[in-house]
Amino acid sequence: MTAEIINIGDELLIGQVVNTNASWMGAELNKAGIQVKQITSIADEASDIRKALDQAKERVDIILFSGGLGPTKDDITKKTLAEYFNSEMVFHEPSLENVKRIFSVLNFEVTEVNRLQAMVPEKCSPLLNRTGTAPGMWFEQSGKVIVSMPGVPLEMKTLMSEEVIPRLQKHFRLEAIVHKTVMTTGMGESFLAEKIKDWEDNLPSHVKLAYLPQPGIVRLRLSAKGSDKEALENELDQLLRRLEQYIPKAIFGYCDCTLEEVVGKLLKEQGKTVSTAESCTGGYIAHLITSIAGxxxxFKGSVVSYANEVKIEQLGVLQETLENHGAVSEEVVKQMAAGVRERLHTDFSVAVSGIAGPDGGTEEKPVGTTWIAIAYEGGIKAKKFHFGPQRDRNIRRAALAALNMIRQELIQENYFAL
Amino acid sequence: MTAEIINIGDELLIGQVVNTNASWMGAELNKAGIQVKQITSIADEASDIRKALDQAKERVDIILFSGGLGPTKDDITKKTLAEYFNSEMVFHEPSLENVKRIFSVLNFEVTEVNRLQAMVPEKCSPLLNRTGTAPGMWFEQSGKVIVSMPGVPLEMKTLMSEEVIPRLQKHFRLEAIVHKTVMTTGMGESFLAEKIKDWEDNLPSHVKLAYLPQPGIVRLRLSAKGSDKEALENELDQLLRRLEQYIPKAIFGYCDCTLEEVVGKLLKEQGKTVSTAESCTGGYIAHLITSIAGxxxxFKGSVVSYANEVKIEQLGVLQETLENHGAVSEEVVKQMAAGVRERLHTDFSVAVSGIAGPDGGTEEKPVGTTWIAIAYEGGIKAKKFHFGPQRDRNIRRAALAALNMIRQELIQENYFAL
Structure with missing residues (x-):
């Protein structure tokens, strides 16, 4: 089964907007077992839309449009498709009710322009758009499926997930596909691959593994195809339990989630508080933690101690420790962690001191050298990392490593409590 | 003059990579006065590449490929184009020298596979790729120009800026286009448009204005077309001087730059230091400042005082001020600014306290209510902002507003010094 994605909008062609809709749609279709042959971006022009549709029909079975369904003068897609399929326009009552519902929530009056949004070509199956006013449209012609969706990302995504993908699966009787996501941190892609080689080599042939790396994190996606969805779910769960034995410390979640969410959830569940003392990460750990609502x-707070005098005066680091060992050292980072934990009265604290770069590296301590310590009731631990030469990546990877040390400690605590 | 961008790569179709190359190329072509008619992403497949090229030639004058020029088995673009243009492969000596130079820097040996990267179809003009090993290729056929570039963003961008755009301008004798960028903060797009309406209405017809908004920042781009580049430069400079009179406080730079870069530069030039005391921004201002190398x-440091007890103990905020006025108040934020400035011994300090949301809002102080104070030798100022309901945007906009307050104060200081 093959598909083409056609995104309509002048803003894509002049580079004002990055086409994130296309990559999201491509990933969803791929997950559903549908092969994307081409992604096409064109202007809000009737002749271009017709031409693109003609050409796509020669290439693929499924054509998915997004964009050009707004209530303004740019609203050219619906009119063009109605003409293309020689179809009268009719009112779609559920979509009109939907428009009224949305406007009543906003306390706006429904104007004639808004009412017209509920009109669709007679020859399509309208797809109710519960997050916006423009309905999606599903056409069928000579065995091909052509779908038109709004370009607003939330509206497109809701329609894709709730309507388009399930209908495509039913229409083309696609095999069931089950996906499970595993979040890992602290290991690069190739190192991780080496670690789980035996497990990966023994995966059954109907199960595929994808490595999806981003700085400091590798997302693993396991996909299984077959007829019995529930059996596939169970099979993947068993495979994941086996995977965990290979990399128990690297996995931080079986979800599409962030490390700061997972750590936040653990702290909340256990009723514990945390603080940070940050040198090279410059407040980034505190920013990640506080990006989570609630x-x-x-989280009580943080001391960002970029200057040594701040380490001494605000965290109680000893002048002589700084002089004897340097700011980027096990001794200093432990004093930073102990200092912030004591002064901010938290259960846990984490401290980071490293050389983010591009300057400040030496032969003994090159750029990327980073010490991280965590302190907790009755203990303090520190670990040295080497993150490499790039400043922004160093900051990101150091923050993730710090969060992961807190997570590991929290999970251990949980074990003791059991 | 019309163009089509064709991006080659399976990773684009399965959504593993967002196509930022296309939007960057679209923006550059648009700036050069070339209209992009279509953007097409296809797989690393010879037949798909041939078909896409055939169809693009019917639509446009210029076809720009990126991707598929690596040294691995995916390297299909070059072979396909050589066959398409019935062209033998020949060695391009400057590209071979370039490969050798790059490998000697990396201390790697040049293998046969790498040597082959310097081969190009005889019928193209090779474009030397000084940031990578695969040369670009410029073909001409029946008045059309077809260019192939690597997909690695840095390599593509360097080739586009240094080779492709200047050659296109020369080849098609395009009019000169001059662009000037103005960075503004603190005003939404529509409010800004209202403020500069008179100025915008009086722009000459060969000068165009684009609003390029992002959260908390609106970038303005002024473009002028004509025959005399120098005269256009002077004309735009004069128009910008007039613009500054309409929005003197909102403009933070005549560059493609960030506010944290501009503030950092001013602090460095004036030999001044800064610290931050952050509640709702949770360390994000410190993170922005320290994202800049050097x-x-x-920057000396920051106290992130999320909890009230941290405001009291680490910043010297008075308990009774918190009780009488609440944490989000002029009085508290001034004490935070004064406290961090005194304790961290800096010339300037900035403090932020607000309700980031989604919870914590009241009728009197809804989500988004934010107080920001700056302290400096002999003075302290505070200002109230309303940023709206979205947590991530509140944090971002509060941080930018805080940086802008420091910038305004630094510029004023400069005035006094003159």
């Missing part, structure tokens, strides 16, 4: 329940 | 010259 983080005030477990 | 920021240790002017």
């Amino acid at each position: 983080s005030s329940a477990y | 920021s240790s010259a002017y």
